[in-house]
Amino acid sequence: MGKFYDEEMETLPADKLRALQSERLVKQVKRVWDNVPYYRKKMEAKGVTPDDIKGIEDLHKLPFMTKDDLRDAYPYGLLACDRKDVVRIHSTSGTTGKRVVAFYTQNDIDLWDNCCARALTAAGADEGDIVQVSYGYGLFTGGMGLHGGSTKLGCMTVPISSGNTERQIQFMTDLEASILCCTPSYAAYLAESINEQGMRDKIKLKAGIFGAEAWTEEMRADIEKKLGIKAYDIYGLTELSGPGVAYECEAQKGMHINEDHFIAEIINPKTQEVIPDNEKGELVFTSLTKEAFPLLRYRTKDLCVLNREKCSCGRTFVRMHKPMGRSDDMLIIRGVNVFPSQIETVLLKEGMPPNYQIIVDRVNNTDTFDINVEMTEDMFSDRMSKISEKEGHLMAALKTMLGIQAKVHLVAPKTIERSEGKAVRVIDKRKLY
Numbered sequence: 531m532g533k534f535y536d537e538e539m540e541t542l543p544a545d546k547l548r549a550l551q552s553e554r555l556v557k558q559v560k561r562v563w564d565n566v567p568y569y570r571k572k573m574e575a576k577g578v579t580p581d582d583i584k585g586i587e588d589l590h591k592l593p594f595m596t597k598d599d600l601r602d603a604y605p606y607g608l609l610a611c612d613r614k615d616v617v618r619i620h621s622t623s624g625t626t627g628k629r630v631v632a633f634y635t636q637n638d639i640d641l642w643d644n645c646c647a648r649a650l651t652a653a654g655a656d657e658g659d660i661v662q663v664s665y666g667y668g669l670f671t672g673g674m675g676l677h678g679g680s681t682k683l684g685c686m687t688v689p690i691s692s693g694n695t696e697r698q699i700q701f702m703t704d705l706e707a708s709i710l711c712c713t714p715s716y717a718a719y720l721a722e723s724i725n726e727q728g729m730r731d732k733i734k735l736k737a738g739i740f741g742a743e744a745w746t747e748e749m750r751a752d753i754e755k756k757l758g759i760k761a762y763d764i765y766g767l768t769e770l771s772g773p774g775v776a777y778e779c780e781a782q783k784g785m786h787i788n789e790d791h792f793i794a795e796i797i798n799p800k801t802q803e804v805i806p807d808n809e810k811g812e813l814v815f816t817s818l819t820k821e822a823f824p825l826l827r828y829r830t831k832d833l834c835v836l837n838r839e840k841c842s843c844g845r846t847f848v849r850m851h852k853p854m855g856r857s858d859d860m861l862i863i864r865g866v867n868v869f870p871s872q873i874e875t876v877l878l879k880e881g882m883p884p885n886y887q888i889i890v891d892r893v894n895n896t897d898t899f900d901i902n903v904e905m906t907e908d909m910f911s912d913r914m915s916k917i918s919e920k921e922g923h924l925m926a927a928l929k930t931m932l933g934i935q936a937k938v939h940l941v942a943p944k945t946i947e948r949s950e951g952k953a954v955r956v957i958d959k960r961k962l963y
Contacts, residue, residue, distance in 0.1 A: 539788075539790040540845045541844055542846055543846065544846060547789055547790070547847075551586050551793055551818060552584075552585030552586045554790075555583065555585065555586055555589065555793065555816065556580075556584065556585065558817070558818055558824055558826070559592070559826065560580045561610060561824065562824055563579070563580045565610040566608055566609070566610050568599070568602075568607045568608055569608065569826070572593045572595075572599075573592065573593060576592075578591050589793065589795070589816065589827070592826050593826075594802065594827045594828075594829050595826060595829065596828075597630065597769075597831075600630045604629070604630070608825075609633055609822060610821065610824055611633075611635060615635050615821070615822065616634065616635060617636050617639065618633075618634045618639060618674075619631050619632060619634070619669075620632050620634070620669055620670070620671045620674070620772060621669040621768065622768050630768060630769060632671075632769060632771075632822075633822035634771075634822050634823070635821040635822045637821055638771065638820055638821055638822055639678065641771075641791060642675060642772060642774060643681070643682040644679075644682060645679070645775065645777075645788045646675050646676055646678055646679025646682070646773060646774035647678075647679040647680075647682040648679075648774070649676075649679060649739060649764050649774050649777035650676070650679050652777050652778060652779040652780070652786070652843070652845075653709065653739055653762040653777075654737055654760075654780070655680075655685060655709050656684075656685070658685075659685045660685065660686045660688065660705055660707045660708050660709070661676070661680040661687050661707070661709040661711060662698070662702055662705075662707035662709065662710050663676045663677050663687060663688060663689055663690065663711045664690055664691065664692055664698060664710060664712035665692060665711055665713065665742065665773075666692045667689065671766065671768050671772025671773060672711075672712075672713070672741070672742050672773055673689070675766065675771075675772040675773040675774055676711040677689055679774065680709075680711075685709070686705075688701055688705060688707060692713075692716060695720065698720060699720070699723065699724060699729060702733055703732045703733055703734075706734040707733075708735060709735070709736070709737050709738070709739065710735055710737075710738040710739075710757075710759070711738070711740075712738075712740060713741070713742045713743050714740040714741075714749060714750075714753065715743060715884070717753050717761070718749065718752065718753055718756075718883075718884050718885075720757075721752075721757045722883075724756075724757070725756055730756075730757075733757070733758075735757055735759045737759050737760050737761070738757065738760075738761045739762050739763075739764050739777075740753070740761055740762070740763065740764070741765060741766065742773070744853065744855075744870065744871050745763075745871075745874075746875050746878060748875055748878030748879060749874065749878060749884050752878060752884065760780075762777070762778040763777070763785055763852060764776070764778070764785070765785050765850065767815075767830060769823075770817055770820075770825065770828070771817075774788065775787065775791075775792055779841065779845060780843055781842045781843050783837075783841065784837050784841075784849030784850055784851050785849060785850050785852070786841070786845050786847040786848070786849055787848050787849070788847065789847045790818070790819075791817070791818055791819045791820075792815050792816065792817060792818060793815065793816040793818060794813060794814070794815055794836060794848060794850065795813075795814040795815075795816075795827070796809065796810075796812065796813060796835070796836055797811050797812050797814055799811065799829075799831075799833075807835075807836045807837065807838050807848075808835055808836070808837060810833060810835050811835075812830065812831060812832065812833060812857050813830045813832045813834050813850065813853070814827055814830065815828050815830060816828070831856045832853040832856055832857075833853060833855050833856060833857055834850050834851045834852070834853045834854055835851040835854075836848055836851075837849045837851065854869075854871070861888070861890060861958065863897045863934060864896075864897050864899075866932065866933055866934040868932055872931050872932060873886065873888065873901060873928065873931075874886070875931070876924070876927050876928050877903060877924070879927075880924055880927055882903055882904075882906075883904055883905075885903070885904040886901060886902060886903045886904065886946065886955070887946050887954070887955060887956075888900075888901050888955060888956045888957070889902065889957045889959070890956070890957070890958045890959065891959040892960045897960070899934065899935070899937065900936065900939060901937070901939070902941050902946060903938060903940055903941065904940075904941055904942070904943055904944070904945065905917070905940045905941065905942065906943065910943055917940050920940060921938045921940055925938045
């Protein structure tokens with residue numbers, strides 16, 4: 531079996547883990563101070579020097595980093611090593627401004643591979659598995675992240691990337707892939723296509739590792755039923771490395787954070803004060819082992835809860851709840867906070883497929899709120915009065931959940947564009963004004 535050298539860290543006692551984190555934090559702060567003028571200036575502005583950081587109990591003294599800082603320092607302003615030591619970059623999509631470019635030394639890549647290998651192991655993978663990596667490759671971290679973890683573990687790795695669904699299904703059946711790695715929206719699309727083609731009995735999948743976008747427990751159950759697998763969540767950000775920052779174990783009661791590499795905090799996004807475990811707030815990460823692009827107290831904008839209760843799997847790493855939305859990109863419609871995950875929860879509970887699109891506009895200074903939802907083939911054959919009745923039922927259910935009225939439009943099957951990367955769930959036309 532392909533072993534990775536630090537796997538024993540997952541069961542490290544709390545006191546030893548805290549000591550390790552403190553040791554690595556002190557070294558990382560000194561490294562950032564010495565090599566990143568941008569960050570040194572932020573520390574000086576807060577009156578902090580490396581001598582003030584004796585351990586993780588002093589973490590709160592450090593300034594926060596945000597995506598705005600990353601854009602302001604673009605492209606090399608946060609690089610903490612010589613360019614000749616950088617062996618790879620990855621980048622965010624840049625949909626809200628300049629792309630964020632993350633840099634990696636070879637050691638960074640090796641540690642990232644280890645983290646993703648842990649995620650695969652937690653999903654039941656070993657050297658006998660065939661891992662089909664259907665995340666996109668390239669600047670997106672998904673493909674390369676799970677690819678590295680799979681090869682580190684010694685699995686046969688199928689680097690098929692996203693797209694070309696017919697080829698995906700052919701390789702899945704011919705090569706007898708046992709682990710599927712992709713976005714949950716693409717997993718749902720693959721499941722739909724496999725069942726439509728009558729190929730369900732031909733696939734040998736036992737598990738899937740799905741991440742890079744929000745998905746609900748209802749969507750998980752739907753994918754598991756259609757593919758006959760156990761679906762595992764995985765979490766990561768390009769800014770920190772990529773997928774593998776946290777991962778689910780067989781208990782599936784939160785994602786274990788790789789605490790030997792990352793310190794997690796939860797803060798009140800308004801006051802920026804650290805709040806206790808088991809309380810909902812914004813997730814903040816400090817990278818302990820990154821060489822090229824180390825971030826200290828990076829505000830992710832993801833809202834979640836940390837849980838340090840003992841896990842039945844035996845791992846001692848803290849668990850993070852599936853993100854419950856974001857503190858920055860939630861929709862505010864007519865003064866009401868709306869998260870797309872709330873809408874997906876309602877639709878799936880009402881037996882609708884997970885193919886929908888939210889369209890927000892502003893007409894005569896009033897927000898409009900429309901949701902297009904694909905019908906199933908059975909529904910599409912219903913008479914118009916029955917479809918209209920279903921639309922009314924969904925609108926009532928959504929108003930109960932959201933506290934605001936939305937117009938629901940049931941549209942024909944296959945009319946909402948399928949995504950082979952991240953699903954485009956929201957079209958906010960108000961931003962064009």
